[in-house]
Amino acid sequence: MAQVLRHVPGIRDPNVLVDAASRDDAAVYRISPDRALVVTVDFFTPIVDDPATWGAIAAANALSDVYAMGGKPLFALNLVGWPREKLPMSLLGEVLRGAQSVVDRAGCLILGGHSVDDPEPKFGMVVVGEVHPDRMLTNQGARPGDLLVLTKPLGIGILATALKKGILDESELAQAVEVMTTLNDGAARAAVAHGATAATDVTGFGLIGHLRNIVDGSGVGARIDVARLPLLPGATELAAQGSVPGGTRRNLETIPVEFGDDVSSMEQLLCADPRTSGGLLNAIPEDRVRGLSDDLRAGGAPAYRVIGEITAERGVIRIGRGSGL
Ligand code: CO
Ligand code: CO
Secondary structure: OOHHOOOOOOOOOOOOOHHHHHHHOOOEEEOOOOOEEEEEEEEEEOOOOOOOHHHHHHHHHHHHHHHOOOOOOEEEHHHHHHHOOOOHHHHHHHHHHHHHHHHHHOEEEEEEEEEOOOOOOEEEEEEEEEOOOOOOOOOOOOOOOOEEEEEEOOOHHHHHHHHHHHHOOOHHHHHHHHHHOOHHHHHHHHHHOOOOOEEEOOOOOOHHHHHHHHHHHHOOOOEEEHHOOOEEOHHHHHOOOOOHHHHHHHHHHHOOOOEEEOOOOOHHHHHHHHOOOOOOOEEEOHHHHHHHHHHHHHHOOOOEEEEEEEEOOOOOEEEEOOOOO
């Protein structure tokens, strides 16, 4: 999307705080000195069989881009593509019910939406949120010495691919669903409260792609310790059996990263795993990490972990093992 939007003529409005140029998670527009709107849109085809679960995942994923900016969602609009002739409308009702349950949990409202006839079902949302212009979190602002904290485990894309192949067992599916429907609200509040310097959520471009956005956005480098990466149970085994999403290799081919000799090809796959409704990746000053970790633990973040640090080696991402963090 960023590639296409690059060709939109330059926008000159001082109230535009974040636009497509910075590869951030949402657009931010200031409406008064202490309030800005955070607006994002996301939709996709089914990734699980159960319609309500799909709706719930899509909602959590759409809300996440508001949280990734340090914002609070206010209201949402549903976006629906539906094959009216092929699938009963009652099934769509299930999707919307699943989405509603997650939006309720976020303290957000669904105020409308739009549907079109579509040969393949699609569901997602436009979400409008707000943030204080001085407290928003973007890809810019990370400083050398900041630690990198990830709040959800990696491997969702691998599990989703295994599900499509029919080789995912019940407990693995339940874990993946749990992770994908967990809101990033607590993680976002904790990041803002403890002075995170940059944040994004980890989605389609995998850990390396979204870290690349922070590194480029902030004009810094980063170092990741693979031994510290939180993984979903079963992810390594399923990837070894060939459950690797197509986007993984594309991410590895297009996103510049220097892997150490001691990083296995399996670990490289996990670093590039494209995912839906991933966790937040924050950069945060070292002396603030303890407070952040305490809040994340109290808020039930599935697998928060310090995974690396920001370096002064501008533009360079090094991924190795046991970097002594
Ligand atoms: Co995002
Ligand atoms: Co998004």
